[in-house]
Amino acid sequence: MSLKIKVHHCVICEKNYLLASAYCPQCRSENSFIPMEVEGKGKIFSYTVVYVSEKKWEADTPYSLAVIDLDGGVRVLGRMNGDNLHPLQIDMEVELTEYKDQVPVFKRVD
Numbered sequence: 001m002s003l004k005i006k007v008h009h010c011v012i013c014e015k016n017y018l019l020a021s022a023y024c025p026q027c028r029s030e031n032s033f034i035p036m037e038v039e040g041k042g043k044i045f046s047y048t049v050v051y052v053s054e055k056k057w058e059a060d061t062p063y064s065l066a067v068i069d070l071d072g073g074v075r076v077l078g079r080m081n082g083d084n085l086h087p088l089q090i091d092m093e094v095e096l097t098e099y100k101d102q103v104p105v106f107k108r109v110d
Ligand SMILES: [Zn+2]
Pocket: 010, 011, 012, 013, 014, 015, 024, 025, 026, 027, 028, 029, 032
């Protein structure tokens, strides 16, 4: 079972956003957001493999970073679980399993 991700939900147009703002970018309504949680499930939009990392994640290299379109309508950047034996693919289904240093970590759904 995947973890959930907190989003800002516009009660007027029903769109979700990761970041809050005074106006909804979609319908231009003012102060129309409520906090909501969506399932950490979605599909890979794009990805890359990191070979040279910042110091604190150096021991994990190589690892994959992916841009993921969540089923809940938001796009997030996260790390893929350490299983690099299986190549990633665009549109591969993934789910959020944990946070590592506040970065969401996803694994592929088998
Ligand atoms: Zn809206």
